[in-house]
Amino acid sequence: MERLEALLRRAFPEATDLRVVDRTGTGDHFHVVVTSPRFDGLPLVEQHKLVYAALSEPMGDGTIHELRITTRGRE
């Protein structure tokens, strides 16, 4: 979980809200929430692609079995 949070912080240093929730307590089903002005005006599909890109390593090595994503632009 710390690893995911660190990767997201690196990718979204400007985020005003950034949270990683272990949904099942098993360290492989996560819900990430990112609020960032970078998402302003971007379609949701592009917002989520940015999150996937930031987490491509743990997605690819099997750390993440399931990922739920919530993104928001400027609050």
Add this chain to the structure above:
Amino acid sequence: MTDLATRIRDVIDNEPVALFMKGTPHMVMCGNSQRALDALRSAGAPVTAVDILPDPRIRQELSALSGWPTIPQVFIKGELVGGADIAEELAASGELERKLADALGDGYRSAAAEKVVQVV
């Protein structure tokens, strides 16, 4: 492009609403595929489902085409809308119905019945 990629592209481009999922609407094999299907049904979308489980290459070719790493994947008139989270979010806000009406016309609910197509 491989034959498989061409068939996937064909479904994406020609079906009004394409849902690439694990299983079929009658036997859904994954909670997230169910969430996307439920969201689409709630908006009255004429879903064309493709089961990606019969061959691992389907998922590989699909993600290479779409740039989206996970399943399910929802397309409306050739355009990637997103996965289960986005489908749910758009359905809840009413935006999914607007998107469907914009892309397919106001009569989209009766335009086609739910169906399953195969790419392998």
